[in-house]
Amino acid sequence: MAFGFTQAFRTFGRLALAGAIGAGLAAGDVGAEQKTPSPGSAKALFGGASLPTQGPAQPIGFYAKGCMTGAVALPTDGPTWQAMRLSRNRRWGNPAMIALLERFSQDAVKYAGWPGILVGDIAQPRGGPMLNGHSSHQIGLDADIWFTPMPSRRLTAEERQYLPFTTMLQKNKFLTVDPKVWTESRARLLMLAASYPQVERIFVNPAIKKKMCDTWTGDRTNLGKLRPIYGHDSHFHIRIKCPPGAAGCTPQAPVPAGDGCDKSLAYWFTPAPWAPPKPPKPGAKPPKPPREMMVSDLPKACAAVLDAASVTSMQAATYGGSSAAGGPSAASGPSAASALAAAPTAAPATDDDDGELPDVGPVPNDKPAMQ
């Protein structure tokens, strides 16, 4: 490798312990993030929208600050996918994202030796900041895919709600992929996802990126799309570009050239992201807690998105369904509908994962942005 991971491990071996302690802090962090948003906050309002708007699909704003119109739902079941955590009502996305997921799931079976994908959170019906978890996923162009393969049978709604995440990391080591869990097929799955021109970034845990850097012997052209970020050890996160003609969509800078197996990755194996916060100076005022995001903090059009008329039903806006949502017909049949009906209507209180933070391993104190 171009830089000294081994040395980094020697130098920062003790960080493993620090990391384990950091995971303890993380639990509190998650708790803090999941406190119920205040009525009237952007999280509460967008999280309360149960159906998308009518009309053409438009992402509005940026991945981490925006909303969307005209979303379509990924059917709960397709021949090569199953949607998870149905009660969250986060199967909504821009049609370009939903179409990609369908295509990716088919290609995964054909080319990656993967039995089908389990799809986690995409977005809320009108996007916006989520009730809990995730800083992005706001404009329908982000989707989480589990590293767990789709089973050959259809999972029940309850299984989809409670099936635990499986981390790809070794539990007692600092940022290390578990060789007993990681497989070649997962590496192929990631590179397949990165191969689509509309996919701009795929977020994975730094340990997974390192594993890919160290072991991927195929074409490395798209390896740079794999971006290291904390969490993302039991799922990966696909982000697509603003679709052509989406005038209100704020694009993200393209990823830097190269495979990304460089200092941007090495950074995660240094103490910097994991350093404990500096203690406040004696007598200093405690810092104000961050203000909740309000609708007025989002692009102006998002207030109108909240007020816009809904589609007539979830079925009418399900991809491949009877509406003008488009796309080939997928399995959105009665079994999918009944699975949904059987799903609890509210997220259970025990829902202690937010889809982004790691199950094990450290969480940086000063959470760096997803890049």
Ligand SMILES: [Zn+2]
């Ligand atoms: Zn995600």
